[in-house]
Amino acid sequence: MQAESQGRNRARPIETRRDFQRFDIGLAVFWVYPIVILLSDWVLMLFAPYGLILYAALIVALTFHYVVLAPAEFTGWLLPALALLPITRLILAVVDQRLITKDFLPFFAAAPLVLVLTSAGIITLLRAYASGSPAAQWARWFAQPRFTSPRFELPAAFAPGRNPSGLGASRPIGRLILNGLIQFGIALSGVAIGYMFAVLYGALGYRALGVVAHASGMMRLDAVSGPNLLFSAGLVLLAVCEELVFRGLVLKGARSTLGRAGKVFAAVVWMASGMSFVSPVYMVSMFALGLLFSMVVEWSGSIWGVALAHAAANITMSMWPAITSGTLHVSPSLWLYALVVSAGVGVLSILLLAWRPGRASDTDGLDYALHTRNA
Amino acid sequence: MSTILTPVTQLPATVSLTDLALPAVVVLLVLLVLRSLMTGARARRANEMLLIAGFPLGLVFIITVTLKLIATLAR
Numbered sequence: 378m379q380a381e382s383q384g385r386n387r388a389r390p391i392e393t394r395r396d397f398q399r400f401d402i403g404l405a406v407f408w409v410y411p412i413v414i415l416l417s418d419w420v421l422m423l424f425a426p427y428g429l430i431l432y433a434a435l436i437v438a439l440t441f442h443y444v445v446l447a448p449a450e451f452t453g454w455l456l457p458a459l460a461l462l463p464i465t466r467l468i469l470a471v472v473d474q475r476l477i478t479k480d481f482l483p484f485f486a487a488a489p490l491v492l493v494l495t496s497a498g499i500i501t502l503l504r505a506y507a508s509g510s511p512a513a514q515w516a517r518w519f520a521q522p523r524f525t526s527p528r529f530e531l532p533a534a535f536a537p538g539r540n541p542s543g544l545g546a547s548r549p550i551g552r553l554i555l556n557g558l559i560q561f562g563i564a565l566s567g568v569a570i571g572y573m574f575a576v577l578y579g580a581l582g583y584r585a586l587g588v589v590a591h592a593s594g595m596m597r598l599d600a601v602s603g604p605n606l607l608f609s610a611g612l613v614l615l616a617v618c619e620e621l622v623f624r625g626l627v628l629k630g631a632r633s634t635l636g637r638a639g640k641v642f643a644a645v646v647w648m649a650s651g652m653s654f655v656s657p658v659y660m661v662s663m664f665a666l667g668l669l670f671s672m673v674v675e676w677s678g679s680i681w682g683v684a685l686a687h688a689a690a691n692i693t694m695s696m697w698p699a700i701t702s703g704t705l706h707v708s709p710s711l712w713l714y715a716l717v718v719s720a721g722v723g724v725l726s727i728l729l730l731a732w733r734p735g736r737a738s739d740t741d742g743l744d745y746a747l748h749t750r751n752a
Numbered sequence: 753m754s755t756i757l758t759p760v761t762q763l764p765a766t767v768s769l770t771d772l773a774l775p776a777v778v779v780l781l782v783l784l785v786l787r788s789l790m791t792g793a794r795a796r797r798a799n800e801m802l803l804i805a806g807f808p809l810g811l812v813f814i815i816t817v818t819l820k821l822i823a824t825l826a827r
Contacts, residue, residue: 471816
């Protein structure tokens with residue numbers, strides 16, 4: 378009888394946290410991953426190329442955990458989501474190894490941008506394949522034997538924020554306006570957050586930012602030239618992308634796998650991967666902000682509020698030193714250029730994420746992922 | 753056209769594995785080998801990892817190799 382019961386359990390899909398605990402080698406092992414991410418960043422900062430070996434080892438470990446060690450029925454996306462973080466580091470290293478040297482470490486902040494743009498491409502290809510429209514026939518190479526069953530859960534989970542119910546679009550118009558106002562209020566709070574951080578780091582003389590201070594031109598909007606311009610142009614988009622990854626993919630994955638501890642886990646991952654090697658003050662503030670953002674996302678049901686708040690905080694924090702020291706000399710034409718570039722890339726990304734041709738329209742982000750898991 | 757190619761021609765002309773981040777190559781190989789060994793649900797998950805990790809990494813790798821080859825030829 379007991380054997381039969383165990384057999385039934387083995388055949389049952391893994392859906393709940395309790396089931397997962399029963400089958401996996403332990404939830405504790407998940408907490409090791411953010412620590413390894415943090416260690417890898419430290420190693421990379423101190424001994425540049427060797428950190429890459431740790432990143433590669435981390436990806437391999439996550440792959441083995443997800444593919445080989447996890448129970449056959451497990452379909453959670455937390456492990457692949459965690460693998461995305463070291464992957465972006467490797468991508469930067471492949472593009473140019475100079476990007477991972479000490480002077481360019483702030484480029485790590487661009488990792489979510491790389492991530493979401495490539496992911497948007499993948500999602501677009503998959504949806505084009507699913508639509509079966511003549512214009513998308515070229516995408517059918519995914520149907521080759523190696524890709525017989527393209528899975529939508531994981532890529533689609535990148536865009537939880539565009540979920541209509543999450544934005545209130547599927548509700549009566551009154552609720553839509555109310556939700557929009559709530560999200561707008563959350564977004565405005567970003568100015569206060571940016572001000573607080575600017576004052577905090579200002580009081581610390583920016584020593585707290587360590588490496589970032591070394592390349593402070595990248596963090597200050599008064600120094601607009603070359604890479605600084607590109608960095609400034611991406612500030613808003615970067616924040617949205619970062620929220621899509623951390624408050625979208627990682628948080629939802631952590632919640633489904635770790636339960637209530639998922640919020641803390643997502644904050645720890647954000648802290649570990651957000652240039653947290655610079656100082657303990659930065660680490661603590663990142664963790665606190667990550668936790669706050671996670672709670673707001675769960676309360677408000679959408680990531681757009683915190684995404685825009687994040688963007689507002691970035692802009693306020695970057696401009697504050699220049700404003701207070703009166704050195705803000707920026708050519709209007711450069712700002713126009715920056716605006717057009719960031720708006721163009723942003724619109725392209727969002728269009729790619731929002732495009733749902735044909736019968737793929739039911740693959741609505743996380744809703745689809747959660748429903749198909751129970752099917 | 754020459755303006756567009758200027759940043760490309762500034763890249764190192766040699767195409768070596770060291771330049772192109774050996775760890776990335778190792779990760780791609782591991783993903784491919786694992787995918788070929790797995791069956792059933794594990795194969796599907798290996799596919800996902802290949803798509804999520806291998807696709808962006810491989811794409812960037814191919815683009816970088818192409819640009820470096822162009823840089824070599826442009827000299």
